[in-house]
Amino acid sequence: MTIRRALTIAGSDSGGGAGIQADLKTFSALGVFGMTAITALTAQNTAGVFGVVEMTPEFVAQQIDVVTADIGVDAAKTGMLSNAGIIGAVADRVRHHRIANLVVDPVMIAKSGAPLLRPEAMDALRTVLLPLAAVVTPNLHEARAITGREITTVREMEEAARAIRALGPRYVVVKGGHLEGDAVDVLYDGTSVVLLRAPRIPASHTHGTGCIFAAAIAAGLAQERLVEDAVRRAKAFVTEAIRAGLAIGRGHGPANPMHGTPV
Numbered sequence: 001m002t003i004r005r006a007l008t009i010a011g012s013d014s015g016g017g018a019g020i021q022a023d024l025k026t027f028s029a030l031g032v033f034g035m036t037a038i039t040a041l042t043a044q045n046t047a048g049v050f051g052v053v054e055m056t057p058e059f060v061a062q063q064i065d066v067v068t069a070d071i072g073v074d075a076a077k078t079g080m081l082s083n084a085g086i087i088g089a090v091a092d093r094v095r096h097h098r099i100a101n102l103v104v105d106p107v108m109i110a111k112s113g114a115p116l117l118r119p120e121a122m123d124a125l126r127t128v129l130l131p132l133a134a135v136v137t138p139n140l141h142e143a144r145a146i147t148g149r150e151i152t153t154v155r156e157m158e159e160a161a162r163a164i165r166a167l168g169p170r171y172v173v174v175k176g177g178h179l180e181g182d183a184v185d186v187l188y189d190g191t192s193v194v195l196l197r198a199p200r201i202p203a204s205h206t207h208g209t210g211c212i213f214a215a216a217i218a219a220g221l222a223q224e225r226l227v228e229d230a231v232r233r234a235k236a237f238v239t240e241a242i243r244a245g246l247a248i249g250r251g252h253g254p255a256n257p258m259h260g261t262p263v
Contacts, residue, residue: 003033004031004032004033004074004075004219004222004223004224005032005033005035005071005072005073005074005075005222006027006032006033006034006035006073006074006075006076006077006215006218006219006222007034007035007036007037007064007067007068007073007075007076007077007099008020008023008024008027008034008035008036008037008076008077008078008079008215008218009036009037009039009060009064009076009077009078009079009081009090010023010036010037010038010039010077010078010079010080010081010105010107010211011038011039011040011041011042011052011079011080011082011107011116012038012040012041012042013042013044013208014041014042014043014044014045015044015045015046015207015249015254016254017046017207017208017252017253017254017255018044018079018110018207018208018210018211018254019042019079019080019208019211020036020038020079022208022211022212022215022254022255022257023036023077023079023211023212023214023215024036025212025257025258026211026212026215026216026219026237026257027215027218027219028258029237029257029258029259029260030216030219030220030223030237031219031223032218032219032222032223033071035067035071035073036063037060037063037064037067037090038055038060038063039054039055039060039079039080039081039082039086039090040052040053040054040055040080040082041053041055042080044110045249045251046207046248046249046250046251046252046253046254047249047250047251047252048110048251049110049116052082052116054082054083054086055086056085057085057086057088057089058089060086060089060090061089061090061092061093064090064093064094064097065093065097068093068097068099073097073099074101074221074222074223074224075099075101075102075103075218075219075221075222076094076099076101076102076103076218077102077103077104077105077214077215077217077218078090078102078103078104078105078129079105079107079211079214080107080116080117081107081117081121081125081129082116082117082118082121083117083118083120083121084118084120084121084123084124087121087124087125087128087129088124088128090129091128091129091132094132095132100134101134101218101221101222102132102133102134102135103133103134103135103136103137103214103215103217103218103221104129104130104132104133104135104136104137104169104214105136105137105210105211105213105214106125106130106136106137106138106142106146107142107210107211108141108142108145109141122145122146125146126146126167127167130146130164130167130168130169131167131168131169132168132169133168133169133170134169134170134171134221134227135169135170135171135172135173135214135217135221135227135230135231136164136169136171136172136173137173137175137210137213137214137217138160138164138172138173138174138175139174139175139177139210140157140174140175140176140177140179143157143160143161143164143174144160146160146163146164146167147160147163147164149163151174152179153179154176154179154184154186154195157174157176157184157186158174158186158188158193160174160186161173161174161186161187161188161193162188165188165189165190170189170190170227171187171188171189171227171231172186172187172188173185173186173187173188173196173217173231174186174188175210175213177209181200182197182198182199182200183197183198183199183200183201183239184196184197185231185235187228187231189227189228194228196231196232196235198235198236198239199239201239201242201243203242203243203245204245204252204253205242205245205246205247205252205253205254205255205256206242206245206252206255207251207252207253207254207255208254208255208257209238209241209242209255212237212238212241212255212257213234213235213237213238214234215257216230216233216234216237216238216257217230217231217234219234220233220234237257238255240259241255241256241257241259242255243259244256244259
């Protein structure tokens with residue numbers, strides 16, 4: 001049996017709801033072997049982020065190098081990258097190892113509101129990393145930050161997707177989870193726009209949903225699925241993870257990527 005391999009390059013969430021912890025749970029639930037390159041350690045729980053220790057760019061690069069050289073990478077995804085130095089190191093290693101199936105989740109802010117990307121790193125994200133992405137998955141806040149556009153409608157999501165696609169990624173998914181009505185995501189490949197709809201689930205336990213969604217796309221790409229198929233499956237997967245959200249902690253409880261497994 002061939003084991004498909006996915007690498008998450010992201011921060012650690014000590015509360016287990018987002019970051020590499022959510023990514024590894026997602027990879028496991030979807031039958032993919034997960035590996036990590038940790039960019040930062042956070043002291044975090046459902047109520048907020050209380051401390052951050054960033055890894056050096058060199059150590060992030062070394063983690064990517066050693067797992068790629070020994071185990072191999074069929075797909076990778078990025079999450080919290082924290083600063084421009086780490087973004088540059090990740091982009092350099094992605095090019096060096098020719099990782100084509102790269103999913104970029106442009107993490108900028110935690111569910112609690114804590115910043116997870118330094119403001120001065122935005123240019124590096126736009127110019128260095130996005131051109132290497134097979135798929136980029138911004139939510140509305142992140143799409144606004146990348147494009148400088150106000151986004152309050154599905155039509156404006158489509159316009160933002162086109163603007164982000166012009167920066168170099170092959171596919172863009174602008175997530176509409178913060179709009180009213182159905183949860184509508186916009187998928188754009190440079191030619192056509194596909195609207196992906198799911199019923200909105202009234203839930204407060206949604207910590208980690210962006211991580212779960214991007215990790216599920218990466219798992220699909222590692223399994224050699226076409227991008228649109230991987231994105232559709234990831235949307236269905238994260239919808240069920242939200243439906244099975246866990247009422248733990250005093251703040252934003254986590255979505256549950258192990259929803260098919262008893263907890």
